Amino acid sequence: MTSVEFLQWVRGPGLAIASIIFVFGMTLKVLEIFMLGRKKNLAELRSSGVKEGFRTIITRFGAVDRFTTRRTMFTHITGWVFHVGLFVAIFLLTPHIELFKSFLGFGWPALPTAIVDFVTVITLITLLIILFHRITNPVLRYLSVGEDYVVWVLTFLPMLTGYMAYHHLFFPYTWLLGIHILSVCILMALFPFTKLTHAVTLFFSRWYNGYMGGQKGVKQ
Amino acid sequence: MAYDKTLGELLREQGITRRGFLKFCATTASMMALSPSMVPKIAAALENAKRPSVIWLSFQECTGCTESLTRSHSPTIEKLIFDVISLDHHHTLMAASGYGVDEALHDAMKENYGKYLLLVDGSIPVGNPAYSTISGVSNLDQLTEAAKGAAAIVSIGTCAAFGGIPHANPNPTGAVAVSDIIKDKPIINVSGCPPIPVVITGVLAQFLTFGKLPEMDELGRPKAFFGQNIHDRCYRRPFYERGQFAETFDDEGAKKGWCLFKLGCKGPVTYNACATMKWNEGTSWPVESGHGCLGCSEPNFWDMGGFYNSLSTPTIDIAKTAAAGLAAGAAVGVAAGALNRRKKNKAAREHETVTINDLEKGAKS
Incomplete structure (x- = not known):
């Protein structure tokens, strides 16, 4: 297989297979969660809880309390840095916006490539620090399962290959672009069946937390 | 045909000055990213090179490669170099027609067996050989026969190098590249639709100078010209x-x-x-x-997914495939959800209530 044939495969059939698995898996997962339902609340409601639900989606972006924040400062900072980095790299790079535009029908302004490149380096370093922390911290290491490492690799590879492709490192660009798209295809295919689903389910579960909390208590 | 004259002699006959000749050698050296110390070597090699026989075969092509080569150069030194190569057979450029053409081809092949350069433009239909024939001979047969006595083959243009436009989906003629058929000869791909004229002459000059094929990339193209993005x-x-x-x-x-x-x-x-x-x-x-x-x-x-679609967009209709995934996911999701609910309800139904009396009984016994 030549580099061109490989690129053609990942841009065509490969991406088609990955996106079918991704959409299929995510729909299945979300429907299953919702169809489990919840027990009927027999108590008198303080409020409908809808407003509190939305508020919690926002408030949980911050820390719960000062003590916890201080104790988990490392996780907070590194977590924020690499999540924002992922957001910038995925959604604010021109070629990626072109991709979204091709099936959404609309685009949005991009950041200059040099800035995205810088953010990518920061994200890659942060991800490496996070992995190092996971391995060296005894508690975290004890709590970690194989999937945690798989998910790390799945996230790290598209960033690394994207960086390599942009800088034409080691291989011809055609190969690198193909490998980059393949790494994203693998990420998409495994996304619905790993912890990565939190990118979607996080909003539902936060809303539910706020919603239930909002219903409890006594009306003033 | 004067095969015995050297290139240097022929160039002088055509009125090319020594200065002009060296200038060409220097240009060729810089094009091929060689050091300036190689210029005299190129000059000496070209000077003494015997006029090689070149056979040009055209298969499923549009003549664009020949057009590019001939039109883009009003008499430059490259063109003259090309003239002094004994181009013994080229359908488009030959004055002769009919049986004379075939005769010239066979004579040149016979006379220079094992030594001639075979230049090919156009792809070869293998789906049905009748899609492209010359004097009743299929492209496939002509290529296989001509390749036998060739010192090396140069695939001119993307059609000969990789199949090109005839090879495009759905490839109705079963078009293939020269390298898909000929496996036992050195092949160099000078791709492009059409290729840059100086790239063609540059590759030929390099072959004449060093008597071997230049360094090539994974697609068989000379790195000197195709090494840059x-x-x-x-x-x-x-x-x-x-x-x-x-x-x-x-x-x-x-x-x-x-x-x-x-x-x-x-x-x-x-x-x-x-x-x-x-x-x-x-x-x-x-x-x-x-x-x-x-x-x-x-x-x-x-x-490659349309000339006007950017490189980062998929070559398939992603909305359609995603819709298929969504429909399948929804169907299986609803079914799985229903099964889960049934299981839950069944468990609730079969749940036996334990009273305080049961527990007391259990404790006594």
Whole structure:
């Protein structure tokens, strides 16, 4: 297989297979969660809880309390840095916006490539620090399962290959672009069946937390 | 045919000065990224090179490669070099027609058996040989026969090198490249639709100078000309970095000469010398004239998802495939959800209530 044939495969059939698995898996997962339902609340409601639900989606972006924040400062900072980095790299790079535009029908302004490149380096370093922390911290290491490492690799590879492709490192660009798209295809295919689903389910579960909390208590 | 005269003698006969000849040698050396110390070596080799027999065969092609070679050079030294190569057979350029042409071909093949250079443009239909025949002989038979006595084969143009346009999906003639058929001869691919003329002459000069094929990339193309990426050498690259793109062919960005990535430029995955050597005697090249690179020197360039769709977009209808995934996911999800509910309800139904009396009974016994 030549580099061109490989690129053609990942841009065509490969991406088609990955996106079918991704959409299929995510729909299945979300429907299953919702169809489990919840027990009927027999108590008198303080409020409908809808407003509190939305508020919690926002408030949980911050820390719960000062003590916890201080104790988990490392996780907070590194977590924020690499999540924002992922957001910038995925959604604010021109070629990626072109991709979204091709099936959404609309685009949005991009950041200059040099800035995205810088953010990518920061994200890659942060991800490496996070992995190092996971391995060296005894508690975290004890709590970690194989999937945690798989998910790390799945996230790290598209960033690394994207960086390599942009800088034409080691291989011809055609190969690198193909490998980059393949790494994203693998990420998409495994996304619905790993912890990565939190990118979607996080909003539902936060809303539910706020919603239930909002219903409890006594009306003033 | 004067096969015995050297290239140097022939050039002098044509009125080429020593200075002009050395200038050509220096240009060739710099094109092939060789050190200046190689110039005398090239000159000496070319000077003493015997006029090699060149046979040019045309198969499923549009004559664009020949047009490129002949039109783009009003008498330059490259053209004269090409003239002094004994081009013994070339359908388009030959004055002869009919049986004389076939005779010339067979004579040249016989006389220079094992020594001639075979140049091929156009792809070869193997689906049904009748799609392209010359004097009743299929392209496949003609190529196999001519290849037997060739010292080396040069595939001129993307059709001969990779199948090109005839090979494009759905490839009705079953078109293939020369390298798909001939496996036992050295083949060099000079791809492009058409290739840059100086690249053709440069490769020939290098073959004459060193008597062997140049260093090639994974696709069999000479690295000296195809080792550089269009995107890397593009003068519009700074606009790509800054995120300044032409959105249409006549907007402000296009007028200001911004990057053509969004308009489908395939420069990032194309390896060719256009950005450095340019066309029409160095006048301009596609990107300079405001049109994105089509990637014509790459295999399957016709099937890379549309000339005007940017490189990062998929070649398939992703909304359609996603809709299929959504429908399947919804169906299976609802079924799985229903099964889960049934299981839950069944468990609730079968749940036996334990009373305080049961527990007391259990404790006593």
